[in-house]
Amino acid sequence: MVTDWLDWPFFEDRHRRLAEELEKWCAANLDEPGEDVDGYCRSLVGRLGDAGFLKLCTEGDVRSLAIARATLAYHSGLADFAFAMQGLGSGAIRLFGTEEQKAEWLPKVASGQAIAAFAMTEPEAGSDAANMVTSAASCDGAWDLTGEKTYISNGGIANFYVTFARSGGEGSRGLSAFIVPANSPGLTVEERIEVIAPHPLARLKYDDVRLPPDALIGEPGEGFRIAMETLNLFRVTVGAAALGMAGRALVEAVDFASRRRLGQGTLADNAVTQAKLADMALALDASALLIARAAWQQDERSRDNRRAAAMAKLNATEKAQKIIDAAVQMHGGMGVTKGAKVEELYREIRALRIYEGASEVQRQIIARDLLKEQRT
Template sequence: MPAFSLEPDQVARCAELRTLAAERLRPLAEKGEPGHVNRPLVTELGRLGLLDRLFTSGALDLCLMRESLAYACTEAETALALQGLGAHPVHAHGTAAQRDRWLPGVREGSVVAAFALSEPGAGSDAAALSLRAAPDGGVPDALSVRAGPGGDVPDALSAEADGSRRWRLTGEKCWISNAPEADFYTVFARTTPGAGARGVTAFLVPADRAGLTGTGLDMLSPHPIGALHFDAVPVTADDVLGGTDRGFRVAMGTLNLFRPSVGAFAVGMAQAALDASLAHTAGRDAFGGKLKDLQTVAHQVAEMALRTEAARLMVYAAATAYDEGADGVPKRAAMAKLLATETAQYVVDAAVQLHGARALHRGHLLEHLYREVRAPRVYEGASEVQRGIIAKELYATLEARP
């Protein structure tokens, strides 16, 4: 891809968004309770038109929004991202009735969405889902017993069955952002046993559906995360997103869009830590001069800047590839998330070291970033998963060569 630089209007929008985040969103974030959905903050994101942009903009614009918000208010960034992650499957794969029912509220910030993929026994190995969608009358469960080689289901049979099928969801989801306080969940469940990734269906499940309960989890990251418990929760063909046994494609398509923007979130945090370190080392008296005059400190700051800019460029390139429909999007998205999240961890840790004990004080910017920066290396595919995706794509490209 060509060398990347933002257009002047993009730079201006990013600066404006940083200001909005600092002046209008951060005060609301500070009033929120850690571990719980901050609905006034979500509402303000809707009032500012940022939630609507989740569905009207491309991957690059999503990255620019997430990076800008993360720089000034990580809570606002996370609230925006979780709305997009939970609702994108509805936007991209939902029926007209599903979109009309749920997306207006998501856009205005009155409805909170969540993406429910991970389970206690299926985190990194998302294809190993065990949440069971058991047949509940309707068309006989032919799909459960007649999956073809590799789990393929004949399209005609699938289409015939989709019209009147009913299921009961039984099992658990875990480490679900916005749970248990979301208004609806995009839930991935196994409809065809033994079919691996080809036997998963995505369902839109309202939070008030009978048999669905949840509990909050006390996690290092300050945003809301919980577990969901499904006790024979009823769902029908009207709740399916993207077709029966096609849910894994829904999940991976969503993650391919959002993985580069997870990288953008990380870049925003890295930039905030870098800027704080520049200001601190330029003003801090030490050893007869300023900290910045020590070569070890200056070189450390230079390394932080180098890695942050490299991560930023990879994120922008991956997002642009997605928007242009270029080849290799899964590999680019994985590379962007991997490099950016690992870089942010390094930069924030280095910034804490440069600041010393003051950075460990509760309420300090870097203490906050230190808690925030760890989770992105795990969620939406851990770093090890991203390396696996990259290697798989590289070898597939090699095998495809004449």
């Protein structure tokens, strides 16, 4: 793992100790997933919970979350996925839940006894969440949910889904958030979705799913704000996961170039190769700086952090894609051979430029914040 960034003044000794502990855990616990991806992810959640790392998802600061994701992603995309979804899936409860909701669900998430999911995306509403049509009708003090969600991570293995639905009105002000146990009558997994980097993903159907009054998170109509605050809490950590993957790609590239024979020397002796490695290292450190700044601001400064978080996520994911692509190119035919680490990274990195706000959305967040600042 490239750990130079942990020496920077954004971090404390407790963060550095966390990185060391996770490095040791990864070395002792991460093996090949095999064909049973669902079972492997369940096992990862259990092992992360037993080791105490999932407590970070329910009570950790952003810098700790970023370090955890960068470290896990360096070693395993699925390990990062299993960890991150425990945080994102329970984030709305952590930020806006009642004391009773927190007491019921967060200890289970932290121990790995309950697998969490965040159900927002719909067939016709991805980045444009304000246009979702899944409905939540109030009925005798209870709620009836009807509609569909798709591309839901942990779909099919989650124990509960924090679900966003329209409870009244149009646009973003008409949305509410609910805790939906996976065994709720009327909730079904309609389709398992296969993607280039395998992980549990599904389309869900809500067919008059009846929920008690205490399933509501926050107040009616607060769903959009709850979703955006939850996403913003974890946005920096997406960049951190990209940083971990890019760091691994650079290590793989340096190692390969140093061993690969080229003429009388090695690939690393070639000036073109050296220039490429320098560009990769430069992009990696720039991403690390943006992530460290954004995470520190989110933890230590009482200010709107959306622009810094968007910059960190946008730059890290876009640059990681380029770093990993360069590593694949450097490996030649071996780079696109199944089983090669850089080939795995090439598949893993692509989704990070899409989920929790695509790169285009991050650019909008940055630009709108700049324009808002200009007007005030």
